[in-house]
Amino acid sequence: MAGSTGWTEPATAGYDAAGDAWGRGGGQTPSEFLENPSQSSRLTAPFRKHVRPKKQHEIRRLGELVKKLSDLTGCTQVVDVGSGQGHLSRFMSLGLGLMVKSIEGDQRLVERAQHLDQQLLQALEKEEKKNPQVVQRGPRHSPHHVVQWVDPTAPCEELLLPLENAQQGGIRLLLTGLHACGDLSVALLRHFCCCPEVVALASVGCCYMKLSDPGGYPLSQWVAGLPGYELPYRLREGACHALEEYAERLQKAGPGLRTHCYRAALEKVIRCACPQLRRPGVQGIPRAHELKIEEYVQRGLQRVGLDPQQPLNLADLWAHQAQENRVVAFFSLALLLAPLVETLILLDRLLYLQEQGFHAELLPIFSPELSPRNLVLIATKMPLGQAFSALETEDG
Template sequence: MMELRSNKYSCNTATETLEWINAIVDFLKSYKFFFQANVVNFLKDRLWEVVDKDWIDCLKHEPVEHLLQIPSGIIQDHWPASLKSYVLTARLLAFPREQAELEKVFPGMSMTSLNSVLSQGMNPKKKHEVEVLSSVVSCITRKIGAQTVIDVGAGQGYLSLVLAFQYQLPVVAIDASSHHGIVTNVRAERIKKHYAAKLRNSGSARGQPKMPTTMTCHVLSSSMLRSFSNYCCQQDEFDKKEHNGKSSKNTSSRFEIADQLLSSAADSDNGSSLLLAGLHACGDLSVTMLRAFAECKEVKAVISIGCCYNLLSENGCEDSTLNCGFPVSKEVKHMDISLGKNARDLACQSAERWRSLEKDAGIQNFGLHGFRAIFQMVLDRYYPEVLLTSPSIGRQGKALCRQQKKSYPCSLDSSENEISKTTVEMDSSTDGFQCSVADRSGSWVDKYTLFEKFSYSGLRHLGIEPPQDMDLDGLWRECQPSVGIIGPYWSLRAALGPVFETLILLDRLLFLQEQESVEVFMLPIFDPVLSPRNLAIIAQKSST
């Protein structure tokens, strides 16, 4: 077994970043068949036939554990040289994801664990992200002397609340959902009471805890965010009108004021400074933050952790009057690159999470991909007019797994090994799956029964009444010889996921490097297993 551990590419300058981007583009040209085809059409379009036959012949006999490691760049010595080259090159071109030693990057940064009041409602992933990012934001805010932090796409305000109460920073939380603003205000009032009681009990002379301000609006462009930023700089007037200690009554007025402000293009020149922070701001919102940083002189720094690349816009890139999510840099725009939906979906894959899966969980996921591919054959044979609409059936596979877990509970006998509640086994010595589900009495339920449930559930989701002559059993048997190749194919395809994410983020990095007097870098700030989207772009305007 081998794993690539080094990366010869760097992105300290625009020239280096562009060189890396060009290397990715050149590499992807030879593997368009992986991301231009829709994986649900695996059986219908016989997608495996365009892949090197030696690769498929080799991987269809590999243990599932080895397949799950492919997106992470791990290879086996006995694989064909061309296959090893593909996997290692993909890993080489992907930005390293191992969490950086942040204390070395940000001298003086202190990371403090959240107390139970601040972390209430957070799952382990969110708690980890907020602890790390709030420490980084606090460090940079104090370094540049920013007067206000704007939490873009704040959601329910977890980051804003920690920045306000734990780090005592002035924070404005902006989100498109008014419900999120209300939830944030209610939680803020509860936390404020907790901190106020602590201050009274300690006899501290320190003033009342800072409260984050919430505003609701749809940030549709950098000019809207720029106007919002300019307004936030008028802090004295803002405090006078909005911070009167009755946040629950003023929520709606704040929303109205935000909408009015963002529909105007007011400029200010008051010497104020802002920091924009976005924890997984979805789709184009992350790019809008970067544009606002470049266009608004009051915004002195930006910290962006992207998310939901599948929601990025690409239309209208040829029109300089329209701003899309990709590409954003001048150089990449000139390269006439189009990702497409499949590539953007791939960019959301997490190599680290797939690598950490247990064998049974990995097999189950491949099995669900098989269900979906066979169901696509059902639609093709019986409902071709529906297939033309590119139908989505939602998360039928996951819903089925939840049902099976309820139907077949694990034995509580401590003398038995704990097994997966839904166990799907692959016979790697054949081209197909030998699959079944075990119940606690030891009887076996054929996997076809699960596929049948999956199919009828999918048809109901699409509002289709199954015809009486539908032969699911015959179609199931017909597809079995090829279903076993889905695991190898999916793993090979998923190896491109980190490459596409790197391409998207390097384009954003290059956009900032193309600006004048901007210091910018990108680094992984979260644990990639806990938080797969862990790459932060951090930029600061030079003081000179």
Template sequence: GIKPDEFMNNKKSHEVQVMSELVDSIANYCGIKQVIDIGSGKGYLSSFLSMQYNFKVYGIDSSSSNTNGAHERNRKLKKHWKAYQSRGRENLKSQSLDKANDRPVESKINCKAIHEELLNNASSLQNQDQVIIQDPSYSSTDMATPETNTETEADLVTGTQSHETKLSEDVLAVLNVLPADAAEDFSSSREKEKVLRKMTSLKTKARKSSESNLYFPLTSCITAETELNGIITDLEDCMVVGLHTCGDLAANTLRIFTAKPEIKAVCSVGCCYHLLSEQFENQEECHNQVWGFPMCQYLKDKGWCCGRNARMSACLALERVAVGQMLPTESLFYRAVLQVIIEEIYGVTKSDRHVGKTFSKSSSFIDYVRQSLKKLELDDSKLPDSCIMDYYEKYKHRMNELEAFNMLKVVLAPCIEVLILLDRLCYLKEQENIAWSGLVKLFDPVKSPRCYAVIGLKNQSC
């Protein structure tokens, strides 16, 4: 029988199944059969979109080892697909039951019923603020939130008080698969029926496509200037997706979406904010460089900068800490004392090398320091064990301070992450060819802390 862990762990399975369903909804609305998965990694999302939803998928990753692994994994997955589908349905059923125990009554309904809840019970969502969904008629300076906007000079996005509006039928089609607390929505039962009929028709057509159920892993480094036609010879109207694209790749995915007429929609979930390049982080300016932050003109005009420490904090997981998954205080303490050692003994304040996951492979603090120094290409022979332990004992009593400091970073992490995400959303709002864009809380943040998707749809004329 099949071994699911050979293909996806529970976290990845949750991410792939939820995101695939949303991608399927958006692509079918747009009449798209081709999907481009940027930063596809080991090909989990690409394989699932191809086999479960019958899309023609091009998975692009800069690592040839990832691409080769994706080929082999896809071959095995095809072989066991029927068994995997059965197991996947059981997992999905189990996840639904788990959520039913923890969430209000509306969470017990399936996707079709969820859509009814969105359409008919918008008033029940007025106090929920997890997600921002934008109406196509809004300008780049207006934001739809569950509560009335207030004007302040320091706001990231300024605007007048939001009017009572209803999302277009087009947007309702996209929202069909979202959780009940994912959007503020208004519509009539007649509109709901039209949307459901259109979705059913489009899905039926997609299933009959003779070109479906194809997956092509490709190796290429993607930048904002990448010409997809040079990589994909049969490029057609398509949707671009990215599941946990690292650093600047998430920003460049949005830039490619806005620049390429063939790309009609985007669904991007970023991660690794600490790897973002920042335009205003250093004094020297590189006028021709494309930066990961900020993207929108509003923050560019303000000269906004987060800095690496803040971006590192944005990667922390408040929701996990809130449910008892505490921070790795001892490993953080080891790293902090190591920093003091390399500054005081070796005079090093900056290095292009990284210590990585040395803590998990170390038997003691002494072993950790020696392994780390080797990775940093520093001579550890000049540092006796007694000296290393002196540093440990000197700072051991301050471990509680370090834990309190890191807890403060965790509490502030969502503020920094939302700033980065709203920058990306505002960038889409500034583009004239974007009909609709929104920020959606897509995953369970305990299972997958980087849970927000930036979604955009092009104007039909584009």
């Protein structure tokens, strides 16, 4: 895998909170943030508004890659699946001149995206009036937002519907998804394979623990033939943590590491109180390490809908807290497997596409210290040769 792509060992994360390590002194700061750590020098001010530095970096790099891939494959329309508030769609459409349809299942996010579209259009108009000498890169089209859930197991006709102002003739689609969660990344791959209208793919996956089992992994015949190919939930969840960010936390040895021990104790209390409640999503508790362990457990119980005032075995909780260094050591050892697990999942997706005769490659396009889910899976139905490797290079 290394060599032709220049790919190094993939960084791991999945949670946006883990992606800001560079801003706290960890890793290498991307050159676009050397002048100002919160504003990319490669994006104009209107495209930075309401967008965090991590997302600024991601939408610029993926957007520019999609533009190159679209030009190479003659695509007439880009479909951004799981588009959220539309930051990537806006940059591709209003910044790069692409025809973009963005599909998002949450009505509230779509309404927010449409509101931000209008704000950006107004800002661009003001900027053009102030600087009429600025030459626009191409035609300006607002993204077309659609509220739609994409089923990984069934064709989504909405993907294939051309926009009203799309070019006449055959439609050629490029599917993309920026950190498409769980099965949504798998859905992109399946639609690419089964829909003749889809000629290119640029997918950045995330949240591997949410993959359906079976169905989301393995996809390729090669990986399915490996002995012991199974990846239980714990391994897939571990692959969604940031190795670089956690290494920095270990070096600092701050009190925040205590949270691992607290969370483990909370899990035990939850299982005793409600055995059928497995893997509950516990919303983050601010400054958890400053709380007493029993206070943390009470807040955690409330977050999963259990009685926070139920009797607690304080002696047991304190005994757990005394083991916090061992919990950190265990978590650290488990995290060392994260790059291996992520590599296996991404290789499985790459091989799945190649087994069906498509051209595919994994490219590192994000700074791993800033955006640890940094590999994009590129696929086309026509050979591109060396053009694949050129996709990851920076624009001038």
